[in-house]
Amino acid sequence: MHLLGILLAATAFWMANSGHYKPLMLGFAAASVVLTLILSLRFKIVDREGSPYVRLLGFLAYVPWLTWEVLKANWVVIRACLRADLDISPALVKVRTTCKSDLAKVTFANSITLTPGTVTVEIQGDKMLVHGLYEANTVPESFIGMDARCARAADPKGAAS
Amino acid sequence: MPEAASLMPLDWNTIRVALGGALSLLGALLCIVGTIGVLRFPDVYTRLHAASITDTSGAGFVLFGIALMAPDWIVLVKIVCILIFLMLTSATSSHALANAALTAGLQPKIGSMRKGPHEDEASP
Numbered sequence: 001m002h003l004l005g006i007l008l009a010a011t012a013f014w015m016a017n018s019g020h021y022k023p024l025m026l027g028f029a030a031a032s033v034v035l036t037l038i039l040s041l042r043f044k045i046v047d048r049e050g051s052p053y054v055r056l057l058g059f060l061a062y063v064p065w066l067t068w069e070v071l072k073a074n075w076v077v078i079r080a081c082l083r084a085d086l087d088i089s090p091a092l093v094k095v096r097t098t099c100k101s102d103l104a105k106v107t108f109a110n111s112i113t114l115t116p117g118t119v120t121v122e123i124q125g126d127k128m129l130v131h132g133l134y135e136a137n138t139v140p141e142s143f144i145g146m147d148a149r150c151a152r153a154a155d156p157k158g159a160a161s
Numbered sequence: 162m163p164e165a166a167s168l169m170p171l172d173w174n175t176i177r178v179a180l181g182g183a184l185s186l187l188g189a190l191l192c193i194v195g196t197i198g199v200l201r202f203p204d205v206y207t208r209l210h211a212a213s214i215t216d217t218s219g220a221g222f223v224l225f226g227i228a229l230m231a232p233d234w235i236v237l238v239k240i241v242c243i244l245i246f247l248m249l250t251s252a253t254s255s256h257a258l259a260n261a262a263l264t265a266g267l268q269p270k271i272g273s274m275r276k277g278p279h280e281d282e283a284s285p
């Protein structure tokens with residue numbers, strides 16, 4: 001099942017990237033896809049995280065919101081960079097996440113890091129150490145919305161795992 | 162056909178090249194802003210924030226501009242792939258860098274930078 005997912009993804013990736021559909025090239029494509037499958041079987045990464053296509057729709061809904069957040073945060077940091085008076089006030093806060101699966105936690109931590117002005121420094125269990133550029137923007141409450149959206153986008157529906 | 166092109170100077174091909182060029186230029190300017198931030202901010206952690214401007218909006222606008230100028234969909238797919246991988250890996254590498262700095266025992270500077278001595282502003 002997961003092997004099939006990787007097979008389809010690798011084939012689609014090759015098709016979209018090559019643009020050559022002669023028999024020789026398609027033969028190379030089949031060979032490289034099979035090699036990829038053998039390698040991922042040997043690395044034992046053929047599991048739920050290796051082919052997370054079930055939650056692809058959730059991610060697609062999450063990405064536009066994240067893009068908007070990133071743009072808003074960019075503006076704040078750009079102003080901080082160009083202001084004549086260096087008025088930053090860095091802060092370290094502990095953020096508790098409600099995400100259960102590793103995938104959701106990684107999504108949340110990477111979203112925090114991707115947003116300029118905040119970087120996830122460390123993850124331990126369900127607590128994250130976040131370094132922020134402005135004390136006022138880096139309070140644990142400001143991450144609640146992002147946390148909830150990550151849990152919705154990446155956590156399995158039954159809240160198992 | 163040429164006469165149609167001269168009648169409609171603002172067809173999509175003209176617009177997308179101009180718009181793509183403008184967006185790429187904006188991205189390049191944002192990269193410069195990020196670099197200015199890296200030079201001005203006091204320690205590793207704050208400099209990471211400035212570098213993340215270059216990573217996200219700088220690279221994002223440049224790639225979006227290039228995507229608008231792409232000649233065919235094969236190139237477009239490649240640019241979208243670059244964008245996805247860049248967003249995933251830049252966040253991961255920023256986190257790895259910050260985590261390494263903390264593990265090495267580097268203490269971040271906390272609190273307002275206004276109170277401290279202003280040696281950062283003194284240098285040009």
